[in-house]
Amino acid sequence: MKNTHAVPVEFGDTDPAAIVFYPNFFRWFDASAWRLFAKAGLTLDVFRQEYGLIGAPIVQATSKFITPLRFGDSIEITSYVNSWQRKTFHLVHEVLRGTELCAQGVEIRVCAERLTDGSEGIRAVPIPDDIRRRLSED
Amino acid sequence: MKNTHAVPVEFGDTDPAAIVFYPNFFRWFDASAWRLFAKAGLTLDVFRQEYGLIGAPIVQATSKFITPLRFGDSIEITSYVNSWQRKTFHLVHEVLRGTELCAQGVEIRVCAERLTDGSEGIRAVPIPDDIRRRLSED
Amino acid sequence: MKNTHAVPVEFGDTDPAAIVFYPNFFRWFDASAWRLFAKAGLTLDVFRQEYGLIGAPIVQATSKFITPLRFGDSIEITSYVNSWQRKTFHLVHEVLRGTELCAQGVEIRVCAERLTDGSEGIRAVPIPDDIRRRLSED
């Protein structure tokens, strides 16, 4: 399963060099992850109510920035899971302007639940088969 | 040369799970990089006027997120260059809450100049010795 | 002239109360203003090259927040100029979820040029008739 969505590059996303301030790419990656999840039926409510999870928080994020983006650029981000481990999975995000790959990100995420010790702590759990299946279908 | 500065975790930095929305870590890393540069005398004006550079843009950024941070947490970020190549250098950012390492980021940056072809393009140049020296002193 | 565009409410736009962190509304208003300008042919390049302006910076911004928005809400923002003075104009931004008005913003903007004294200062200039005309047409 892949999801592609269009992202406008806004004036406020850019810096004094007139190129996108890089943390915004990660903001877009997170939004892209949620769109892929939604396509798989995994809304925040479903994470919470069906699986008892707070969601799929990040444990590592990386991006290569290949071509600077400017205000007014039209980009598309394609996202998909490209590997599964017992407790983590890797999400790839490809940022394209037309056919040009401008940035490529990888997020490593877990499925996390709230600790039951009264703290606000969270911990990773083995990824439910059902979540893996939902994100792997075409 | 290292720089350490305190960063408050604000309400607006956190998400519905009440933990910091991860792109904010990269926002902090960028601010931390600029503080290290400033400590070395490398303000944006110095980059522009002394070196003819637009600054030191990112080509890759990575972070491990080890412990979630919450609104009201007091953190410190320590930043330093830990390797130099001809055109790139690696900046490490360690996010500590007390003595606990909560996140660790690596930014790969270049020294970039504006293209002279009238486009708004930019390109990496060999890192001026002087910039390397300034960022390596204690 | 009015412009309406759809804005997705992202996970990262929301806070621990699971409602949109309010500064994001102003981020949306600024993006909406640029879309209205673009519809009138007023891109950043046109501001700079045709009019010698740095753009149309804000001198005052206000918003009423009527109904909290949540992650996954689909909203539309309609923007238009509703009054002109010699040096300022008022932009209205209406945020609708379906037919429900959830927020209403007003930005007061000026047309600004860079000072020529070598400083980085800016100053408001009388609004060029041409800009007023472009933003007033249907």
Place this chain on the structure above:
Amino acid sequence: MKNTHAVPVEFGDTDPAAIVFYPNFFRWFDASAWRLFAKAGLTLDVFRQEYGLIGAPIVQATSKFITPLRFGDSIEITSYVNSWQRKTFHLVHEVLRGTELCAQGVEIRVCAERLTDGSEGIRAVPIPDDIRRRLSED
């Protein structure tokens, strides 16, 4: 009761005109409100546990932008409540660079609780006397 805190203007806060992108002022105002609340003993936990409130969400926000701010500027924000109504209160935020007033914001906030109908809705309640008292002391 007033609270004053220093805010660094970061590179990432600024736009292609090299001045602060205005929604960031509102981000600062929200952080300043929380600092004032904290000074009065009103942390998010206290709002929740002592008063059964989700916090003090915004119903209206306004700012005048008097002098543009640039990367590297050192500013201080002074915040205080300047009027109380039964369900709303007005918070003033003064942004100073040295002695120069660069922006002035007013937030109108309410004390809100979660609806008990199972929805995620919220509603304003009469401001607890205790909260008013805490925010009015010197």
